[in-house]
Amino acid sequence: MSEGRAVGVPLLQVEDLTVEFVTEHGWLPVVDGVSFEIGRQETIGLIGESGCGKSVTAMAILGLIGGPSGRVARGRVLLDGQDLLVLEEPELREVRGRRIAMIFQEPMTSIDPAFTIGKQIIEVLRRHLPLSRAQAKQRAIDLLDRVGIPDPHRRFDDYPHQLSGGMRQRVLIAMALSCEPDLLIADEPTTALDVTVQAQVLELLAGLQEELGMAVLLVTHDLAVVAETCDRTIVMYAGEVVESADVTALFPDPRHPYTAAMLANLPGLHPGEPLRPIPGIVPPRHALPAGCWYSPRCEHRTDACGATHPQLVDLGTRRVRCLRADELDLPGVGR
Amino acid sequence: MLRLVARRLLKVIPLLLLVTVIAFGLLNLVPGDPAVQIAGEFATEEQIEAIRTELELDRPWLSRYGSWLSDAVRGDLGDSLFSGVSVRSQIWDRLPATVSLIGWSLVLSALIGIPAGTVAGWREGSALDRFLTVGTTIGVAIPVFVTGLVLALVVGIKLGWLPATGYVGITESPWQWARRLILPAFALALTGAAEIARQTRAGVIEVKKQDFVRVARANGLHTRQVLGKHTLKNAMIPVVTVVGLQIGRLFGLSVLVEQIFNIPGLGSRLITAVFENDVPFIQGTVLMLGTVIVLVNAGVDISYGYFNPRVRGS
Numbered sequence A: 001m002s003e004g005r006a007v008g009v010p011l012l013q014v015e016d017l018t019v020e021f022v023t024e025h026g027w028l029p030v031v032d033g034v035s036f037e038i039g040r041q042e043t044i045g046l047i048g049e050s051g052c053g054k055s056v057t058a059m060a061i062l063g064l065i066g067g068p069s070g071r072v073a074r075g076r077v078l079l080d081g082q083d084l085l086v087l088e089e090p091e092l093r094e095v096r097g098r099r100i101a102m103i104f105q106e107p108m109t110s111i112d113p114a115f116t117i118g119k120q121i122i123e124v125l126r127r128h129l130p131l132s133r134a135q136a137k138q139r140a141i142d143l144l145d146r147v148g149i150p151d152p153h154r155r156f157d158d159y160p161h162q163l164s165g166g167m168r169q170r171v172l173i174a175m176a177l178s179c180e181p182d183l184l185i186a187d188e189p190t191t192a193l194d195v196t197v198q199a200q201v202l203e204l205l206a207g208l209q210e211e212l213g214m215a216v217l218l219v220t221h222d223l224a225v226v227a228e229t230c231d232r233t234i235v236m237y238a239g240e241v242v243e244s245a246d247v248t249a250l251f252p253d254p255r256h257p258y259t260a261a262m263l264a265n266l267p268g269l270h271p272g273e274p275l276r277p278i279p280g281i282v283p284p285r286h287a288l289p290a291g292c293w294y295s296p297r298c299e300h301r302t303d304a305c306g307a308t309h310p311q312l313v314d315l316g317t318r319r320v321r322c323l324r325a326d327e328l329d330l331p332g333v334g335r
Numbered sequence B: 001m002l003r004l005v006a007r008r009l010l011k012v013i014p015l016l017l018l019v020t021v022i023a024f025g026l027l028n029l030v031p032g033d034p035a036v037q038i039a040g041e042f043a044t045e046e047q048i049e050a051i052r053t054e055l056e057l058d059r060p061w062l063s064r065y066g067s068w069l070s071d072a073v074r075g076d077l078g079d080s081l082f083s084g085v086s087v088r089s090q091i092w093d094r095l096p097a098t099v100s101l102i103g104w105s106l107v108l109s110a111l112i113g114i115p116a117g118t119v120a121g122w123r124e125g126s127a128l129d130r131f132l133t134v135g136t137t138i139g140v141a142i143p144v145f146v147t148g149l150v151l152a153l154v155v156g157i158k159l160g161w162l163p164a165t166g167y168v169g170i171t172e173s174p175w176q177w178a179r180r181l182i183l184p185a186f187a188l189a190l191t192g193a194a195e196i197a198r199q200t201r202a203g204v205i206e207v208k209k210q211d212f213v214r215v216a217r218a219n220g221l222h223t224r225q226v227l228g229k230h231t232l233k234n235a236m237i238p239v240v241t242v243v244g245l246q247i248g249r250l251f252g253l254s255v256l257v258e259q260i261f262n263i264p265g266l267g268s269r270l271i272t273a274v275f276e277n278d279v280p281f282i283q284g285t286v287l288m289l290g291t292v293i294v295l296v297n298a299g300v301d302i303s304y305g306y307f308n309p310r311v312r313g314s
Helices: A054-061 A089-095 A117-128 A133-146 A165-177 A195-212 A223-229 A257-264 B002-029 B034-039 B045-054 B061-073 B087-122 B127-141 B144-158 B174-208 B211-218 B223-260 B266-275 B279-307
Strands: A012-023 A026-038 A043-047 A070-079 A100-103 A183-187 A215-220 A232-237 A240-246 A318-320
Touching: A012 A054, A026 A054, A026 A070, A026 A240, A043 A054, A043 A223, A054 A070, A054 A183, A054 A215, A100 A165, A100 B211, A117 A133, A117 A165, A133 A165, A165 A195, A165 B211, A183 A195, A195 A215, A195 A223, A215 A223, A232 A257, A240 A257, B002 B061, B002 B279, B034 B045, B061 B279, B087 B127, B087 B174, B087 B223, B087 B266, B087 B279, B127 B174, B144 B174, B144 B223, B174 B223, B211 B223, B223 B266, B223 B279, B266 B279
Parallel strands: A043 A215, A043 A232, A100 A183, A183 A215
Antiparallel strands: A012 A026, A012 A070, A232 A240, A240 A318
8 A cells, every 4th residue: 555665664653652531530641652663574462451551552553542532642653654643534444454453352242243244344345455246255255264264155144143252253353354454453352252262363363464474463461472472562551661572581581570570470380379469450540659650569669769750761672661670680481 | 034024923913803802892982872972962762773783782792893803804894873984995085195194204204313313423422412412302392283383384374385284195296295295294203303313312322332333443444334334223223113103103193283284184084083983983993003003013023133133033
């Protein structure tokens, strides 16, 4: 679609993205000055607890924040150098599903129950590609086959309620990838699925990513998934990026206490030992603590942590937002 | 889908039977000796006797019901007590005007109500939504005879834009038929339109929050696909129910509108029949209207199968 992609420009650049929602305390940022890049064919894990702003970040990239209660207050989202946030709806619709696709957490409710799955895949295909009805149908059946739906010819005419959750997520993947996007945003794609199905769906996604040569932004709270599938990890806390690095660097050597605390919680890491959930909760935006927003829950906090809000420091191979990043020796995984 | 249709139609049979019992039983609701009551205050003994013979009141009611039912099934609803003309042919005479009126009102109320409700729901909280909500509240509140009279007086008589009274058969002049039905149909449609709009608005607001609407947007579908296809089809289920209920109500309200606009429909004839105690005509009309409403409701239930595949039951 876009001609003349500048060499060396990352596929997606998110710069200073700030998304606000209206609350009883007025407009408050849920995503606050978030910046990161996604390279072509790269897999990025965006992690953090619930309420850290991961999903909102993902939605904002596709321009799906809007209406009376939400707005993008600042920032740029550059796709091949083109800022998506300045585009009008009709231009954005050409990007959605075509260049950037998205799959969501709830496969049970994410397909329209009133139409057959075949019709809905064809609808997306014909929306973006100049296909005849017959061509689109053939391609839809191929897609169903590709995402591992058995007997796709027959399943083509099924309604969503005739499929299991795992099958529905496969259908949604088929729909999202029907036009071979450059970037797939997967927002907790396996959270609602059975454990055995989770692994299958992740495997499917990895296979498709390789086949289609697309980049993936995987939004998840599951670090085990990130360790297995991602190249790079971005850790968010209370709407900010607190650490980002290659998976191979981050897991053995976390520099932010929040990352370390989440790593310590990886199930199966210390068999026989009880999990140690991080005490406390993510602070709501209207009641942020002074200084470092993580400090009240941090076991490494000092007085300085409660006084100064740390900047995100670029260390070359990683970025980290912690006053004590240099002095702490935090335990990691897999060294 | 076929199974849904069959299952639903099977349920129609006992309902229709109930309708016949009620229609027939109307005669027995007349207090005292029905023949005396029906004949009226100044009737002679001979007249009363004639009515008693005509209605066969000396036979037990179950056997009368039996023969009435077997006649009715074959389309014979008896003769009017006063004109002596068969009830069926009188209903056939009057039915086209009423059906035209109700048909037009239904179309109008859907054409006004569904788009208005859709826009209001999609742009929930906007100035347009508030305007439409106020409008529909007023629309629901104003009784049909007020709208009818105002329309007849202002548009029909004062402005003279459209004929205020009378009816012309469609076979006579389709143009006049349509022109003369505009005002009465509009008067009749307004309440229905308001109710359909409210229901559509509520449905759209409910459905647009659903995950699949977000997915449709994330896949880059046009607004006309997201709203017109995915949102509306799912939002229509309660709306169809309201439309079905409207049909029964419209038959009732058409009695008033036919009076105001001087339309020779079933409603105005029914009023005469009630004043004249013309029992066979009342029975025949009640039976016909009851049947129509039972069938409409069955149709509404079957339409759920179209809008909601989950009820088809495979």
